[in-house]
Amino acid sequence: MITSTPVGEWVWELSTNSDEFRPSDAARTAAGLWGRLADQGLAVSGGTAALRVSGRSNPRDIRMELSGLGLGAPPWAPASPFARAVREADALEGDLVVVIRVECPGTWLEPGGSHRAERLFAVQVEVWGGTLLVTTLETYSDAWLTMDTRGREQPEVYALNAPRLAAALDGISALLGGPPEPGEENRYAAPSTSGFRDVRAEGPAYDDAWGTFETLDRTRLLDSRLPRSEDDYEQIADGPVRYLAVRRDDRTVGFVWAAVDDSAAGYVPRTAVGDAAFDAGAAWLTALREARRSGLTPLAALRGIRRPERPEAGVIAQDAPEEAPTLDALEELSGRY
Structure with a gap:
């Protein structure tokens, strides 16, 4: 099942004593994560990016805020709208917070073939004052779980997809110099450093989390686009x-x-x-x-x-x-x- 909110997430943090991290570093990091996902067939061409730059002491001081930026051909063409926006952000001065978010289309496997989701993963990279770089990887699919988000065991789907996710996480950890901090257990699943914890023994938090929550999430997203x-x-x-x-x-x-x-x-x-x-x-x-x-x-x-x-x-x-x-x-x- 594909969800509207993350099934799980993983976080890596890098820090430095000097102002070394720039928007272009955040963009390169995001591209690196995309590449590690692509190595496993988990990211494919397409997708869009958003870029936000604001003052660190005053979040309302918005210097740049753009969304729906095209990425161009991998690894994100220098002439793409996203690359041009990053160059503009690099020219900004001050104590800033930079947030880059990339929606990553990708494919998951089932015994009958492969299927594409336009947001299989999302990558978010934040730079705080040039000294802290925080990278978050989110997934919106349950293909990596021993039980899907409706509470049904799925051994074949798990066997086809969980090793791909584990390999991608290993590749990202090698890129960033250390293992991730898994996100907290949520309504859908319990992330681990290599993917997700097997919850078959104790059972998932909800018997049918997707059926319980996804309808509400979808309604919220549709209502946000409509007048009352x-x-x-x-x-x-x-x-x-x-x-x-x-x-x-x-x-x-x-x-x-x-x-x-x-x-x-x-x-x-x-x-x-x-x-x-x-x-x-x-x-x-x-x-x-x-x-x-x-x-x-x-x-x-x-x-x-x-x-x-x-x-x-x-x-x-x-x-x-x-x-x-x-x-x-x-x-x-x-x-x-």
Whole structure:
């Protein structure tokens, strides 16, 4: 399963007595982590970066703040928007905090083949006053766990992927000169220096952490893109649902659905696509609101839904809806691949 919040993280810290660390050092460190992930097939071309530079004594003193920066071809082309932004940041003077964050597309393996997520990992590198460099690696997949985030054992998936993660962590530790500090156990898993702790003996913290928390996380991310409204359909369904796939740039980004009993309708983002799934979802949920204002029932809204006039919305990819036995089954589909 692919999650909206990290399954786990690892942190490395480097310090110096002089002001040696610059934004370009943070960028090189991020590129180094990308390379170690790529060595194991865990990072592939694509992705974007964000760069923020602020005063150390006054975080509100923002010197630079950019997001969605293209990286160019690996290892991040000198003429790319990201590389140009880093050069501008290097020219800034003062006691600064620099934060670089890179979303890393990558692939995980299953017995039937490989699958891509647009944010399999995220790398964040921070420079504090030139004397402290903090590097964090996050993962948003459960492919490295003995039990997936729904509480099911997955020995074949674990065997295919956990050694790749362990090798990448070893490579990053060699690059940075020491082992990581694993993040704390969270709702999904317990990180270790070589990956994740095997929780099969005592069981995970939650039987179905993904089902318990991911719906709430997705709702939060969709709501943050929408104005408040009283015109939403009910978005909880107990029985079968009909759905239409939404595609953008030759990828399925999510599913518009309505309950077969005509009681609810909504949108389920395909988490592996990343932010594009939520950007599209905001457009389709707005279209559903308009349908409800027009007096349409959920099923009528699904049958007659029109493509929003927004480029991020994508298009409906099929002529007739398919049916899932439950909304949970559709959410499973959207979160698994």
